[in-house]
Amino acid sequence: MTTTALPRLRKSRSHYPLWFYLPAGAVYGVLFIVPTIASFYFAFTRWNMSGTEFIGFENFALFFSEPYLFQGMVNTFIYGVLTSGLKVVLGLLLAVFLTSQIIARGYLRSVIFFPTLVSTVGVGITFTVLMDPEEGLINRALAVLGVAGPGWLTDPDLALISVALVDVWKGVGLATLIYIAGVVAIPQEFFEAAKVDGASAYQNLRHITLPLLRPATATVIVLSLIGGLRSFDLIWAMTQGGPGFTSDVVASVIFKQYQAGFWGLSSAGNVVLFLLVAALMVPLYWKLNRKEVEQ
């Protein structure tokens, strides 16, 4: 760098004024950062129409002692892990399949992707009807095959999983797309070299495609975990947490406490969700990034 370049650099810096941060920062700060910080205060209060009263950790004690609030936390974890796991596996398989030499590739990619774009509530209501234990299309089709279909949304052991499956149905297209981009970016030379070595298709997948898709996997996991842990729309549209509390997640618990007028407890739910997300995401982020570096 020459001495004449320095003043020019300094001068050009001022052409990127810091006040460009201001408008976005104001909206973001007031409507996102302030409420997030405030939630840490309100979570320690009994807050309802009559006002606020500081009560220490009582709200959190409730969350961990009441079986149905605690169940919401467990369900959130199950839902997040199940949906992102399935999206990784199915997305990867579909991407490998859809980048191979088959007919109607464009059509298949479109069909798999477009549920991503439609209304979650609309999908939820539609599948609630399709999954009806007696009148639903799914169980009627199974009955034709001689199988007695389960109560997808009415069986307490199954309701959460059924909603998670619909979530995967709706979201697998995005995962597939990300993987397709990853697969396409793999240089063909790798496969040609492998061909010379006489590698099988499985070996190609195992030793070339999978390792090189690690960044795409990281993206899919992070995106779908964030989405899955915060998921509300689909669950609310399909089961509203039922039957009973069996498919409640933290986001639906927060909404129910809000509706009941327990605003402090609802805010505590937000803090719990925050901690749950952070506890899962931070180590994951760290691990995924480190692996990328090692690569």
Place this chain on the structure above:
Amino acid sequence: MLSTQPLRRTAAGAAAALAAGLALTGCSTGGGDDGALNILIDNSEATGQLMQALADAYTESTGVEVELELRPGGSEGDNIVKTRLQTGDMPDLFFYNSGSLLQALAPDQTLVDLSSESYMDVVTDTFKDGVRAGDALYGVPVGHAVGGGVLYNLAVYEELGLEVPTTWDAFMANNQAILDAGETAPVIQTYGTESAWTSQLFVLGDNYNVLAAEPDWAEEYTGNEAHFADTPAAAAGFEHLQEVAEGGFLNSDYASLTYNEGLAALAAGEGAHYPMLTTALTEIEATTPDAVDDLGFFALPGTDAANAGLTTWLPGALYLPQSTEDQGPAQDFLAFVASTEGCDAQTAGASVIGPYFIEGCTVPEDVPPAVAQLQTYFDSGLTAPALEFLSPVKGPALEQITVEVGSGIRTADDAAALYDEDVKKQAQQLGLEGW
């Protein structure tokens, strides 16, 4: 929450007609800038009929326009009422539940005390208890007494030669007989989309029997001295639900059936009993008018045949928010509602009627059979209010808990204990003594 919930459904067929009646009102919010009186009501058939009748009669006699603004029912509606009260964004008047739901609105901070108004003199004491907080009274009743018991199909009873049961054992025997006959599901339950609230009737509708066994139940419950789990009479409601479910008496599609479908199944004779509030009759009438004459009604039976009484719900009321700037026209409308002219207008507008809570109001003779049966409980004095009108404490999660009992996910004992925890949460929120 229960008492708003049956009102939440707008029966589809009549909704269009009702919507036409309310057509011009959808977009109006806030105070009476155009000189009209604005009132926020829930979007149920029952409330819509009554309020429209009152509004029309009032406009006719005074020339003052009344505009009705609809809101959703259920816990979502509760939420809207709370936030609009809080933000001072309420119309001149609003319709809302009496009892424990009113207490959750912090009425001393948000509503105008009506106790010194002369028109309150004709409101019966029974009702006043449901809109009282301290010395203040907040609401004027719209509508009539509602019973919480069992709606049943008259044809099924006639065919099998059954009699109206006055004890729980007799009820279970009837269920067995209906099951054995093999045509009809003895008890309808509906836990489908947005219908979980219907599961609460076994517990909430049993309050007459609880009070018969434990006269001080309501006070002790409010004071954290008695609980569902440690009061056998109170736990019985949960046990009854469990017994019915375990006896195989439920309709096979209970888990996915909705409230409206349940009413249709009862009217069609696919189910014999449906534990429900009598407001459901208004919904049935709106969709299938003839079906109302095929239905009967009895109280949820307890242990004593000689003391088979009914748990009753108070109707909702009109409240005057403190944020209303010009209270004169609103007060005038309230005076009209709390008068015999008001009752007559309601009687003319709705056909399913029960006793009014305004002194001097009368009920016509020709009523559907279920309403006549409802009336006999009042005539013989065998009624007691539901717990939510005797105590400010009602847990918000009861409907999920009773769904779990009815679905066999949770035992009755466990459910009663869990509901006590839920109640505790609510009591602490209200800042009650002793919790």
Place this chain on the structure above:
Amino acid sequence: MRRRRSTGVVPGLIAIVLSAVVFLVPFAFIVLTASKTRAESALREFSLPTQWAIVENFMAVIEARDYMLLLAFVNSTILTVASVSIMVVLAAMVGYVMQRRPSRLTPLLNALVLAGLIIPPAVVPTIWVLQGLGLFRTLHGLILIEVAYGLSFCVLLFRAFVATIPRELDEAAVIDGAGPVRLFFRVVFPLLRSVIVTAVIVQSVAVFNDFQNPLYFLPGDTNATVQLTLYNFRSQYTTQWNLLFMDILLITIPPLIMYAFFNRQIVAGLTSGAVKG
């Protein structure tokens, strides 16, 4: 070449059939049910309507509740257009300066951006803030909420893209006498076109389909968004499946049209942004 093609036919055909069953049947079910009469739709069967009532159902849904659906479409359109425009401009400004001017602030800004992606918004305290500002239950308030929640994703997109624009362009403009505002809006912003299209489409779909935020921050019938009408109509239409599904159909159409027109940009944008980010 010919051999390869023939191997792709059988798995391709299987995939077409499977995808049709898994992905197209639910949509066909929506369309078919929306076209049936009330009585026939109550059977909830997957069959062609014996009597097509698509126009009648369409009119019935539009007219229901005093044209509430039309009002909701207007609300949703205003919400989507306003929030996405603001979001894109603000995020582009941030992403541009962040990329061009690394400083001690940068790690903090990165953390804030990531926080916006990961942290679930605290609902009730947000309502409390909105009430304090007089923005609760207003469309303006909801617009700003959507802006705040969508900023992070857009900033990431823009920052990545600005890196591909050579600095020499900036310097040339500066030498021509452009100030910072003109430099950005006249020179850099137009160059961001392709990523702007991506951000607009992705965020439009997200805002249009948003259910949770209108549910919390814009309650009430009078300013319902389309997603809320769907939810509200459901209680009303429990016995009128044809109308409920007509409503679903109408609300599903705008994003599908978007997809049909901008298929390539969506795919390109989502993948490049996601993989790089």
